[in-house]
Amino acid sequence: MAKGYDINKKRQEELAGLGKTLTRRSGSRCELCDASGVPLYILEVPPSSVEPEAQWAIFVCSVCMEQIIDFKKMEAEHWRSLGEKIWSDVFPVKIMSHRILRKLACDHHWVSDILENAYLDDEEENTVSSFPL
Ligand SMILES: [Zn+2]
Structure with a gap:
C-alpha cells in the first residue's frame, strides 16, 4: 500500500513538471471548455506514456x-x-473531446450530429476507441 502511494506521488510530481508547457500551450485556459481565471489541473489522457508527456x-x-x-x-x-x-x-x-462526445452521443442528438461530421485518421480513431470513457 505504501508502495502504491509512493508511485502515485512520484507520478504527481512528474506530472507537475508539465505545468509550464501546458500553461503555454493552453494560454492558461481550460483546454476543453476555455474557462479562464480558474485553477487548472493536469489530466492524463490514456494511453499515458511511461514518463508524463504533454x-x-x-x-x-x-x-x-x-x-x-x-x-x-x-x-x-x-x-x-x-x-x-x-x-x-x-x-x-x-482525443479527449471525441471520447467525451461519444459518451454523450447515446443520449443527445446534437452530439451525434457533431460526431457525424467529425473526422479522425486511423491512428486517432484507434487511440480514441481503445480507451473509451
Ligand atoms: Zn473546463
Whole structure:
C-alpha cells in the first residue's frame, strides 16, 4: 500500500513538471471548455506514456475534471465547446473531446450530429476507441 502511494506521488510530481508547457500551450485556459481565471489541473489522457508527456495530458478546470472523473455528474450543455475542440491541432485535446462526445452521443442528438461530421485518421480513431470513457 505504501508502495502504491509512493508511485502515485512520484507520478504527481512528474506530472507537475508539465505545468509550464501546458500553461503555454493552453494560454492558461481550460483546454476543453476555455474557462479562464480558474485553477487548472493536469489530466492524463490514456494511453499515458511511461514518463508524463504533454502529448498525453491536458489542462482542465475543476468543472471539466469533475465530470470526466465522475460521469454521473456529466451535464451535456457544459460540453458544447467540444464541437470545435474535435478539430483541435492539440492531439490530446482532440482525443479527449471525441471520447467525451461519444459518451454523450447515446443520449443527445446534437452530439451525434457533431460526431457525424467529425473526422479522425486511423491512428486517432484507434487511440480514441481503445480507451473509451
Ligand atoms: Zn473546463
